[in-house]
Amino acid sequence: MNKFNVLDLWYSSPLVTLVVTGLVLLVLEGFRRKSQRMAFGVSAAGIIIAIGLTIVTYGENQPAFNNTFLQGTFGSFFSFVFLAAGLLSLILSREYLERLNIHRTEYYALVIFAIVGMMLMASAIDLVVLFLGVELMSLCLYVLAGFMRTRVTSNESALKYFLLGAFVTGFLLYGIALLYGTTGTTNLVTIGKNFEAYSGNAVFLLGVGMVMMGLSFKIAAAPFHLWAPDVYEGAPTSVTGFMSTAAKAAAFAAFITVFLRTFEFAGTKVSEILAILAAVSMMIGNIAAIAQNNVKRMLAYSSVAHAGYMLTGIAAGNEEGQIGIMFYLAAYVFMNLGAFSIVSLVEGQNDTRLSFDDYSGLSKQQPLLAALMSVFMFSLAGIPPLAGFFGKYYVFLAAVKADLTWLAILGVLTSLISVYYYLRLVVLMYFRDGEAQVAAKPSLGTIVAISLAAFLVLQLGLYPSLVVNIARGGF
């Protein structure tokens, strides 16, 4: 049972590639004075190789490393999403970092290690690995949030995120300890097999509640979202983009692994609690977003609302819910990353040009950027035929099938509210004269990367079955 299998290394090859890339980056920093440019190339190459390996190793579920790691379609799907988001965000953050004078090799190493943590969260079938993945990702993000050391808001962001994150880690770990105490194992497959026997156990349920709380914090679901606006606002915009997309996707991967693939709570009190969390997130996120005048804060509250929509799928607890969330996340990663990259292009030095008014008349100066931003905003608002619409459609459909019609109706109503603040930006860009400007002329690479994100948003909206089939576990 405890034999080491060489195949395990093959299954984890994308992870190994990334770790090696991270180590190479660190060594590089010691030997070259101006290592940043090379660092970008090295990390992009590492991620591309990892993407290749993820596609090649895609296949049937196969536990590895003594049942702690599951090589399979679910993990590969999410690994692909994290790697693609990481690559896009690195391409989009390079100029931003240079402009704000924080272009350093460690940035790349931390992003790479954060992706390793995310991939572990998506592929873990052992609570210990899941926890270590969460911690590895969070630790890198704490530092990345405070990467702009000379700016007070960035320090505030890192400190708030770290203190609250460390506090929540305590809950997550206590929950895992209680689950271990009642089941005698940390292996999720074993727990899942004997789930019926534990499901009425009070200590077990207490552990489930603690784990739910810990993961709800990571996905920024209300009422555990209070950190999100401040952290998203203060962190460097390129980091915020990465944090609000890939990290949220990773936390949802962990959520799905624990609450849909291991536990079967559909139709019980636990799924009612999840439904309430979803409802509260949708309402608080959307209503608070209306009042914001800072675009980053608006996107932060909108990400709380999106966490609510996706939680609807978890509360539904059926297969449609899981596939819906996976599709939603794939779409959300690209549309939100695109939106944040345009915010980072418009943003000036020292937290300036972040308010809504700074976007007035953007279509005159930068017609392409304004058009791309509109695509992302329409998609976030959930207007067909863009990807955001189908994401919502799938999770709400799953909710209706699970007799949670009230939640689906609430979701549709709150989406209507969200149209107001998303479209407000579009209206400002097109129908208002203003002094909108971008901080620096975006390079061709940046434009191509943003366009690619917009293209994917459109593509996923027109052919949602592409992703849905992969999420179902096939091609």
Next chain:
Amino acid sequence: MIMTFETVLFYFLAAASIASAVMVITRRSPVMSVLFLIVNFFSLAGLYLTLHAQFIAVIQIIVYAGAIMVLFLFVIMLLNLGDEQRLAERISYKKMIAVGLSFAVLMEVLYVVAYSGTEFPTKNLERAVEIGTVEYIGRELFTTFLFPFEITSILLLAAIIGAVVMAKKKID
């Protein structure tokens, strides 16, 4: 009811750990808090010993009471917090809500663990003695939990990078 030596020891250590934990958060002087925290760690180590977890007990003392507490003390001395009166916090309604909520959670946990009649996997003394040893934990770490063990090294590496990024004096 006849109390065995083990039970007496448990009650003594449990009382000591709770009392010292309360002292940690009620002392004005940070140095006093840290010293009570060390008392707390030692009594917890004693509790682990009564549970036959010798390895964790030793690690608790070496890592927490030894290494981490020394760092704590150094930081507190270097920070030179000065006026201790200003550290005293005022009571506001938000804090009262927080205290109330914490108390509710504590009561909930106590109720669930003590009175809900939950069956824990039977306490097996021989098994507990076996898995508490250094040899057993070492073997498990390098076989069953090899993968998490390796991830921990990456986690620590990321933490070191983070510390360097945050604390490096000169940024080039």
